[in-house]
Amino acid sequence: MSTVIGVQGEERHEYTKAESRSLRTRSLRLLGSLLHPVRRMLWATLAIVVVSTAAQVAGPAIIAYGIDQGLPALLAQDWMPVGLAGLAYVLTGAVGAFLIAAYIRLAARISQAVLIDLRTRVFLHTQKLSLEFHESYTSGRIISRQTSDLDAIRELLDEGINQLIRGVLYMVFTAIALVWLDWLSGLVLLAALVPLAFLTRWFQLRSQAYFRRSRVASAKLIVQFVETMTGIRAVQAFRKERRNEREFGELVEDYRDVNAKVLALFAIYNPLLNLMGYAAVATVLLIGGFRVVDGGIEVGVLLAAVLYTKRFFDPMEELAMFYNSYQSAASALEKISGVLEEEPSVPDPADPVDLWTASGDVRFDGVEFAYTPDRVILPRFDLDIPAGQTIALVGSTGAGKSTLAKLIARFYDPSSGTVSLDGVDLARLHPKDLRRAIVMVTQEAYLFSGSVADNIGLGRPDAPFDEIVRAAKAVGAHEFIESLPNGYDTDVNKRGGRVSAGQRQLISFARAFLANPAVLILDEATSSLDIPSERAVQEGLQTLLKGRTAVIIAHRLSTVAIADRVLVMERGRIVEDGSPDELIGGGGRFAALHSAWQDSLV
Numbered sequence: 001m002s003t004v005i006g007v008q009g010e011e012r013h014e015y016t017k018a019e020s021r022s023l024r025t026r027s028l029r030l031l032g033s034l035l036h037p038v039r040r041m042l043w044a045t046l047a048i049v050v051v052s053t054a055a056q057v058a059g060p061a062i063i064a065y066g067i068d069q070g071l072p073a074l075l076a077q078d079w080m081p082v083g084l085a086g087l088a089y090v091l092t093g094a095v096g097a098f099l100i101a102a103y104i105r106l107a108a109r110i111s112q113a114v115l116i117d118l119r120t121r122v123f124l125h126t127q128k129l130s131l132e133f134h135e136s137y138t139s140g141r142i143i144s145r146q147t148s149d150l151d152a153i154r155e156l157l158d159e160g161i162n163q164l165i166r167g168v169l170y171m172v173f174t175a176i177a178l179v180w181l182d183w184l185s186g187l188v189l190l191a192a193l194v195p196l197a198f199l200t201r202w203f204q205l206r207s208q209a210y211f212r213r214s215r216v217a218s219a220k221l222i223v224q225f226v227e228t229m230t231g232i233r234a235v236q237a238f239r240k241e242r243r244n245e246r247e248f249g250e251l252v253e254d255y256r257d258v259n260a261k262v263l264a265l266f267a268i269y270n271p272l273l274n275l276m277g278y279a280a281v282a283t284v285l286l287i288g289g290f291r292v293v294d295g296g297i298e299v300g301v302l303l304a305a306v307l308y309t310k311r312f313f314d315p316m317e318e319l320a321m322f323y324n325s326y327q328s329a330a331s332a333l334e335k336i337s338g339v340l341e342e343e344p345s346v347p348d349p350a351d352p353v354d355l356w357t358a359s360g361d362v363r364f365d366g367v368e369f370a371y372t373p374d375r376v377i378l379p380r381f382d383l384d385i386p387a388g389q390t391i392a393l394v395g396s397t398g399a400g401k402s403t404l405a406k407l408i409a410r411f412y413d414p415s416s417g418t419v420s421l422d423g424v425d426l427a428r429l430h431p432k433d434l435r436r437a438i439v440m441v442t443q444e445a446y447l448f449s450g451s452v453a454d455n456i457g458l459g460r461p462d463a464p465f466d467e468i469v470r471a472a473k474a475v476g477a478h479e480f481i482e483s484l485p486n487g488y489d490t491d492v493n494k495r496g497g498r499v500s501a502g503q504r505q506l507i508s509f510a511r512a513f514l515a516n517p518a519v520l521i522l523d524e525a526t527s528s529l530d531i532p533s534e535r536a537v538q539e540g541l542q543t544l545l546k547g548r549t550a551v552i553i554a555h556r557l558s559t560v561a562i563a564d565r566v567l568v569m570e571r572g573r574i575v576e577d578g579s580p581d582e583l584i585g586g587g588g589r590f591a592a593l594h595s596a597w598q599d600s601l602v
């Protein structure tokens with residue numbers, strides 16, 4: 001394949017030429033679209049840099065004039081040339097200072113505008129991407145995109161570009177000024193360029209590999225950190241700290257090791273660079289000194305030539321560094337543009353069908369489903385769930401219950417066939433109507449940081465406070481909410497640190513009750529609640545289910561009792577379908593499960 005699409009191949013180190021080209025084009029397209037809105041400021045910045053650098057470079061030439069023309073005139077009582085030189089020198093300094101101030105402000109505005117634009121695009125886009133993307137692209141990676149990658153781009157914008165443009169212009173202007181002032185000294189400088197170019201190229205080639213390794217190592221550190229912290233409960237429960245410490249230690253060691261190598265390279269490059277600078281200055285001084293004695297050039301010109309030669313080497317070190325910040329930013333841009341290129345696998349319909357009030361009739365027609373083409377999870381099947389029916393989905397782990405539920409919520413589209421609500425294919429239903437009509441309550445009952453009322457209010461953002469309370473009362477959550485320190489205003493920490501698992505479920509029931517969907521899908525928590533909590537949750541559940549179609553992934557057989565119909569799934573197929581009583585009496589799998597459950601109660 002000659003192109004890399006989206007985030008695939010992101011972890012690879014090598015690309016074919018055609019792939020590299022396609023990645024570069026993609027990055028440049030993104031960069032172009034980011035810079036387009038700020039193009040006027042960019043041109044203004046460039047003009048400022050050209051003028052300010054020219055003003056800076058004029059300094060030594062003015063000094064040469066002051067010495068060579070001004071001093072003899074001064075001896076003849078003529079103050080004019082020295083005065084002019086002094087004034088011109090101060091003026092160039094003032095112009096330079098003023099322009100640099102303008103430059104810093106403009107450059108900061110450009111970099112801020114570009115970064116905010118990019119950050120927003122990445123956030124909005126990843127939020128829009130379907131569940132399929134998020135189930136395979138870990139949160140550590142997405143955080144890397146938003147943090148270290150954006151940082152690399154910020155560094156390039158804030159410092160790299162500045163170094164490049166100013167450094168290159170400075171060197172070019174200095175070389176021109178020197179050749180113009182005294183071509184022989186200019187020749188010495190040009191001769192010094194040859195070893196300089198070799199040295200810098202050597203440094204770049206050696207450091208490039210190290211910098212790449214350093215970036216990989218720091219990305220791994222972030223991923224490890226994020227995964228540990230998001231899974232901190234499991235980490236502590238399974239005493240994984242030691243192993244994490246060891247793994248983290250190895251990553252840190254790797255990172256330290258590669259950075260030490262980079263520093264070692266700098267320890268060679270910088271001194272050699274300095275040495276070359278000194279040698280060039282000494283040569284210019286030596287040759288120039290003889291020529292001053294011979295009367296070939298004047299002292300002021302020699303002084304200017306020495307200053308120019310010395311200054312010529314100043315930006316070199318930064319220029320060598322630019323290459324690396326450029327490399328980091330380029331690879332960051334490649335990855336970010338990959339994420340931005342990903343399309344939602346469950347696209348919004350081009351011409352959506354409106355469905356104002358759904359009755360809740362769900363149908364699967366010839367549906368087949370596979371996450372990956374090589375493994376069918378749900379073989380072709382039909383299923384009709386009439387409006388208002390409560391279905392309990394049971395079956396062993398991995399049987400495909402959640403997958404079936406995700407198809408109803410249209411987190412995924414079927415590989416073939418259609419899932420429809422009131423006869424409208426979900427893929428054609430207006431996304432707003434779909435989200436209003438079908439709500440899925442997941443096992444973890446996620447609570448966002450904010451108050452309890454905010455969390456319930458998510459079900460219907462325009463709901464007044466008394467409706468929120470009504471919803472909480474309906475599902476039996478009101479009492480415990482009232483007993484919280486600030487009642488409905490209590491801040492629930494992320495993942496509901498302050499409320500128990502059962503209470504969290506009740507809050508999510510209240511949220512769903514407020515949303516009042518025609519179809520409710522509920523992934524029942526597997527965690528065993530204590531009996532009073534379980535009873536409270538069961539009661540809340542019954543109120544919640546009234547008057548709507550419900551599909552419950554039932555882990556507790558007590559839940560099955562309140563269902564109108566039970567579907568038993570086995571390896572992606574519905575193997576039993578009937579009312580709880582029918583199935584218990586039928587002697588099939590469900591009957592076996594049920595009698596095992598009853599035995600466990602005795």
Ligand SMILES: Nc1ncnc2c1ncn2[C@@H]1O[C@H](COP(=O)(O)OP(=O)(O)OP(=O)(O)O)[C@@H](O)[C@H]1O
Pocket residue numbers: 135371372377395396397398399400401402403404
């Ligand atoms: N995102 C995914 N990508 C690929 N395969 C998946 C994905 N999610 C689930 N599967 C596979 O699909 C099959 C059905 O999984 P599913 O989660 O639907 O089972 P389940 O019956 O809900 O199980 P459980 O009761 O354990 O939650 C499993 O074999 C699982 O490995």
